[in-house]
Amino acid sequence: MGWTMRLATAALFLGLTMVVTGDEIKNGVCIYDALPDNDAVLCKGLEVFYPELGNLGCMIVPECNLYRQKITQWPAPIVKFPGALEGATYILVMVDPDAPSRSFPKYRFWRHWLVTDIKGSDLKKGKILGQELSAYQPPSPPEESGFHRYQFFVYLQPEMAISLLPKENKTRGSWNMDKFLNRFHLSEPEASTQFTTQNYQDSPSFVALSGGENIKTKDNSRKR
Numbered sequence: 001m002g003w004t005m006r007l008a009t010a011a012l013f014l015g016l017t018m019v020v021t022g023d024e025i026k027n028g029v030c031i032y033d034a035l036p037d038n039d040a041v042l043c044k045g046l047e048v049f050y051p052e053l054g055n056l057g058c059m060i061v062p063e064c065n066l067y068r069q070k071i072t073q074w075p076a077p078i079v080k081f082p083g084a085l086e087g088a089t090y091i092l093v094m095v096d097p098d099a100p101s102r103s104f105p106k107y108r109f110w111r112h113w114l115v116t117d118i119k120g121s122d123l124k125k126g127k128i129l130g131q132e133l134s135a136y137q138p139p140s141p142p143e144e145s146g147f148h149r150y151q152f153f154v155y156l157q158p159e160m161a162i163s164l165l166p167k168e169n170k171t172r173g174s175w176n177m178d179k180f181l182n183r184f185h186l187s188e189p190e191a192s193t194q195f196t197t198q199n200y201q202d203s204p205s206f207v208a209l210s211g212g213e214n215i216k217t218k219d220n221s222r223k224r
């Protein structure tokens with residue numbers, strides 16, 4: 001069977017399994033859960049839209065429909081700040097504070113996306129047009145590293161050019177975001193949100209499934 005066929009079969013099978021376990025699919029609809037309260041504090045006025053899923057702000061990416069796999073491939077989301085001021089300019093930051101894991105984040109922060117010079121009128125509509133200092137990199141949490149938070153912040157941009165130091169530009173990991181913010185006198189974000197996801201191969205239904213036919217193609221050698 002080709003990879004696509006196997007995926008299709010897997011998707012079908014996953015769907016069935018989850019109806020049985022009643023885990024996330026109810027009446028054929030993929031239900032997704034909100035973040036727990038301690039993680040929801042970051043959800044302030046920002047919306048992040050991915051294909052199929054809609055606004056993921058304050059949500060846990062569901063495992064049904066292979067969403068945890070799809071999000072590692074989708075292009076940049078629509079990021080909307082309805083409260084943006086028409087005449088203002090903004091900076092967008094997307095980071096993972098849980099690199100390589102939430103329990104041992106020695107590479108905090110992982111910079112997934114950094115865009116400056118975004119017009120308020122665009123941000124209001126969800127159009128992220130500006131200077132891309134770090135190109136969008138989709139969430140791709142490593143296997144068995146638990147749930148990662150993907151955080152989005154928008155800051156009012158002062159009237160000065162914003163740039164990364166050559167050292168900061170060299171690598172995405174271990175980014176000292178506070179230092180960056182201090183350098184440009186940025187303090188509180190105007191809006192923020194986050195969602196969480198984990199490696200799709202760590203989802204309970206995926207594990208159950210790969211106990212039978214192994215649909216992992218990247219790493220067939222790992223034993224569970």
Ligand SMILES: *[C@@H]1O[C@H](CO)[C@@H](O)[C@H](O)[C@H]1NC(C)=O
Pocket residue numbers: 132133134135168169170171172
């Ligand atoms: C380094 O800068 C270039 C040009 O602005 C950008 O496209 C690239 O994504 C940056 N690299 C990192 C790791 O941020």
